[in-house]
Amino acid sequence: MYKNIVILTGAGISAESGIPVFRSETGLWETEKVEDVCTHEAILRNPSRVHNFYNRLRANLQDKKPNAAHYAIANLQKLWPQKFAGKVTLVTQNVDNLHEKAGSFDIIHMHGALMSIFCTNCGHHYEFDGDSSTKSVCAFCGKTALRPDIVFFGEMPYFMDEISDALQKCDLFLAIGTSGVVYPAAVFCSFARDMGARCVEFNLEKSAQATNFTDGIYGKASLTVPKFCEELLLNGTFLN
Ligand code: APR
Numbered sequence: 001m002y003k004n005i006v007i008l009t010g011a012g013i014s015a016e017s018g019i020p021v022f023r024s025e026t027g028l029w030e031t032e033k034v035e036d037v038c039t040h041e042a043i044l045r046n047p048s049r050v051h052n053f054y055n056r057l058r059a060n061l062q063d064k065k066p067n068a069a070h071y072a073i074a075n076l077q078k079l080w081p082q083k084f085a086g087k088v089t090l091v092t093q094n095v096d097n098l099h100e101k102a103g104s105f106d107i108i109h110m111h112g113a114l115m116s117i118f119c120t121n122c123g124h125h126y127e128f129d130g131d132s133s134t135k136s137v138c139a140f141c142g143k144t145a146l147r148p149d150i151v152f153f154g155e156m157p158y159f160m161d162e163i164s165d166a167l168q169k170c171d172l173f174l175a176i177g178t179s180g181v182v183y184p185a186a187v188f189c190s191f192a193r194d195m196g197a198r199c200v201e202f203n204l205e206k207s208a209q210a211t212n213f214t215d216g217i218y219g220k221a222s223l224t225v226p227k228f229c230e231e232l233l234l235n236g237t238f239l240n
Pocket of ligand 1: 009010011012013015016021022023024027093094111176177178179180181182202203204205207219220221222
């Protein structure tokens with residue numbers, strides 16, 4: 001039986017909820033260039049373009065609903081400690097709020113969150129809805145130094161100490177809907193495996209990290225994840 005589980009989610013878990021992934025023929029990085037909207041240089045060069053890009057993504061979340069995979073994870077997080085005295089740590093690369101909407105808690109948003117804003121003057125991160133711009137004023141220090149609370153390419157992801165600690169302690173690592181090409185999340189599997197964890201990926205197809213996983217379950221996350229979580233909650237383990 002397993003005890004401590006780390007779940008890493010990526011854009012694929014939200015795809016069936018109508019939020020575009022980053023890398024596919026119709027992915028976000030086909031319509032916008034990373035270097036125009038998701039780097040430190042981009043926000044220095046053209047801050048309005050960066051604000052507007054994330055304003056659009058934030059507005060797009062309004063009518064989006066979690067799917068069965070988000071709900072299955074929330075349910076696992078709630079019931080696993082009661083049934084098996086373990087812990088489920090949820091780490092997401094996603095900046096959407098579908099895990100929150102599904103009822104998950106203590107969500108580690110390692111790449112930031114659209115429903116949050118960051119003040120580069122006083123360092124506060126706080127909940128935010130609506131549109132931001134170069135004229136938006138920080139609710140804490142009153143300065144016009146706000147930026148989307150998103151980890152840009154080349155910046156250090158958030159909460160790396162907590163994530164590293166959870167990966168060291170876990171005996172089961174699940175990666176759901178991530179292409180495995182963005183670091184450091186791409187190496188979480190090999191790190192957890194070196195620490196003795198069993199590692200399972202859920203994807204439509206083999207990811208760039210597939211050979212590092214012990215198991216792969218391929219198909220739509222809304223189908224594969226609930227089935228897997230159900231078995232895990234019933235037996236504390238799963239058959240492959
Ligand atoms: N079920 C399961 N997996 C799916 C589904 C689905 N319904 N739909 C798509 N996928 C898989 C794809 O096969 C792909 O491997 O989800 C993955 C999405 O990959 P990316 O678009 O690269 O998203 P992600 O891995 O989350 O990207 C990581 O890159 O640009 C950054 O900061 C951004 O957090 C993001 C990071």
